[in-house]
Amino acid sequence: MRNISRGKIIALSVVLIVVLAPFVYVQGNKMAHAERVRSYLLQEKGYKEDELASVKGVWGIKLPPFYTVVVFKDETEVNYVYFSHNDVLQFDQWITPKGVERGITPEKLKHTEKRKEW
Template sequence: MRNISRGKIIALSIVLIVLLAPFVYVQGNKIVYAERVKSYLIHEKSYKEEELASVKGVWGMKLPSFYTVVVFKDEPGVDYVYFSHNDVLQFDQRITPKGVEMGTMPEKLKHTEKRKEG
């Protein structure tokens, strides 16, 4: 086996860190934002964890870069979009193609939060 110099090991380590840092940053933030929203839904909105089908952090190309998509078990055809940069706030609701097939209507959504004006 060849003898690798200490300098080469340090250089390779730095390159590896530089290459992995963006991936770790994105994955870490997706987890953090999803956990913030999940905690908000359970502790402030009194949902039970069993009512949540999925809570996924998302990294998007538009601003804001990070948001969370929540799907409730009793409404599988709707994606509820939350921002949680400062306060948690429901930003949007999207009826998925599955929801359209199921006949989900925007005015009948079960988990829409009213926005506070002011």
């Protein structure tokens, strides 16, 4: 068996940390933002866990880089977008093409939150 020097082990460890750090940072932030939004919906807005189809953290290209997409079980053709960098804020909604075909319009959305006036 070949001896691996202590220096090579340290160098390999540093390379692994440098390579993995961005992945861990992004995944950790996605999870943290999704959990903040989930807590907000359950504790402050009064939703039940079984009303949520999905709550997913997303890393995007535009600023802010992290946001959360929520889908409710009673409205699976709509993606609600939340920011949670300071306060949790519903920012936007996307109706899927299938939802548009079914006649869902912005006026018919069930979970739209009114925005706070500045």
